[in-house]
């Protein structure tokens with residue numbers, strides 16, 4: 001079976017430090033600290049409206065969200081890209097699987113791929129062979145315009161497009177949203193579960209604790225635009241009520257008290273409240 005191999009050139013670390021961002025002068029993200037070491041998969045876990053997309057877009061440099069302060073560093077802290085335009089970040093190896101597909105409706109599936117820099121290079125880990133194995137429906141529809149694909153096929157195209165860019169840092173915003181169960185399962189098994197083994201650095205946003213548990217090396221919980229907890233996958237609560245409490249905005253009336261094993265210390269208690277230090 002074709003697969004990505006561990007290629008050191010694909011590794012790019014990410015560090016976000018003291019990041020605040022929002023829209024039209026308002027603030028959605030408050031003082032976010034995040035570290036994704038090269039070659040690891042970090043999950044951003046949060047309920048609807050928690051700010052996951054805003055953070056992913058701010059890192060990619062796309063969309064309407066504006067950074068107010070803080071830094072976005074690549075190469076494990078050496079390059080501050082927070083002032084860079086999106087295309088320069090993309091050239092550095094940052095690729096995005098956006099929420100809601102965002103494929104080009106009038107381009108065919110094949111045209112999406114031929115536009116990608118380096119996609120046809122035989123040495124690339126994600127190749128035409130890989131694509132045919134993981135997403136056979138796309139291969140059958142190479143001449144179809146994206147607007148005539150089903151929602152699930154468009155999502156497959158969005159994922160394939162990002163991977164065929166041979167990303168060094170992959171940002172995925174709810175990548176299995178809207179996929180039928182068999183296709184979602186295939187994406188999990190053949191793409192998401194393999195990212196860490198393939199040496200890809202990835203930041204994946206999802207509201208799904210089960211997905212987080214399966215694919216993550218580390219998990220950061222975002223609640224109302226703030227980091228409220230950090231877990232390793234084994235310490236993520238399995239009890240649904242506890243998990244709901246971890247994802248809910250903390251108020252004085254409803255303040256979760258669960259402790260979590262942090263990623264910085266194996267047994268240090270972490271209050272699941274806003275302002276958890278990184």
Ligand code: ATP
Nearest residue numbers: 023028046047048049050051052053054055064207
């Ligand atoms: P979901 O899981 O529902 O996609 P999310 O965690 O990705 O949610 P965001 O989409 O980042 O959350 O939204 C966070 C907050 O930012 C929300 O309160 C939302 O209303 C606000 N927001 C998002 N996009 C804009 C925009 N273009 N203009 C103004 N506010 C926005």
